[in-house]
Amino acid sequence: MALLFSRIPFRFFLCAYFLSICLLFSPDKSYASFQGRKVAEGHHRDQHSYTVQLSTLLPSTACKQSSKEFNKGASLKVVHKHGPCYQQNHDEEKGSVIPNHTEILRQDHLRVNSIHSKLSGNLAAAGGGGGGGSNDVKGMDSTRLPAKDGSTVGSGNYIVTVGLGTPKRDLSLIFDTASDLCWTQCEPCVKYCYSQKEPIFNPFQSASYSNISCSSSFCSSLFSATG
Numbered sequence: 141m142a143l144l145f146s147r148i149p150f151r152f153f154l155c156a157y158f159l160s161i162c163l164l165f166s167p168d169k170s171y172a173s174f175q176g177r178k179v180a181e182g183h184h185r186d187q188h189s190y191t192v193q194l195s196t197l198l199p200s201t202a203c204k205q206s207s208k209e210f211n212k213g214a215s216l217k218v219v220h221k222h223g224p225c226y227q228q229n230h231d232e233e234k235g236s237v238i239p240n241h242t243e244i245l246r247q248d249h250l251r252v253n254s255i256h257s258k259l260s261g262n263l264a265a266a267g268g269g270g271g272g273g274s275n276d277v278k279g280m281d282s283t284r285l286p287a288k289d290g291s292t293v294g295s296g297n298y299i300v301t302v303g304l305g306t307p308k309r310d311l312s313l314i315f316d317t318a319s320d321l322c323w324t325q326c327e328p329c330v331k332y333c334y335s336q337k338e339p340i341f342n343p344f345q346s347a348s349y350s351n352i353s354c355s356s357s358f359c360s361s362l363f364s365a366t367g
Contacts, residue, residue: 197244199223287315305346312338 199220219225222238239247290299290312298315300322313322325333327342343349352358 306348
């Protein structure tokens with residue numbers, strides 16, 4: 141029995157000796173392996189993936205009203221911007237071309253990049269397509285766009301200040317990237333003038349103003365270009 145008890149401590153010290161030798165000659169590897177596991181576990185914990193069917197991004201062919209009713213509180217009806225429910229109330233959208241899967245994903249990618257650039261404060265990266273494709277937009281230090289946030293004049297779009305008329309008057313125009321035109325409110329308004337902080341432009345007080353007939357080729361080309 142005495143011999144049995146003497147072998148157990150000997151084996152224990154022998155294992156401890158070899159373990160200390162291994163740790164002594166490979167401290168960097170053991171530390172790197174431990175740190176690598178921590179980084180991998182943290183990356184796996186923070187990473188989330190979602191699977192989206194491309195068919196769900198496209199609008200339906202028929203306008204289907206929701207059967208759910210909300211009797212309490214306020215409710216907001218949400219429709220697809222390229223769907224038939226939206227086109228029923230917007231004549232200018234009728235007959236417009238519905239973007240395909242590739243175009244929808246490209247627009248979503250640009251939108252996500254824009255949100256990320258705003259959160260990071262890197263305005264030069266706004267609008268980048270990513271992925272190294274030909275649609276990538278790279279910011280340059282020498283490029284300056286005089287566009288600013290439209291909330292200062294009560295608009296949710298970007299605005300740019302330009303001089304209109306003779307004599308020139310500085311006005312803030314809506315910088316609509318989805319259109320070939322920049323818009324400003326003119327007097328007299330067709331139905332009513334929406335509220336804005338700046339004076340409304342009166343073209344009849346400009347010596348360089350010229351009226352264009354609705355039947356002219358200029359109007360028809362603008363209508364087809366803007367939808």
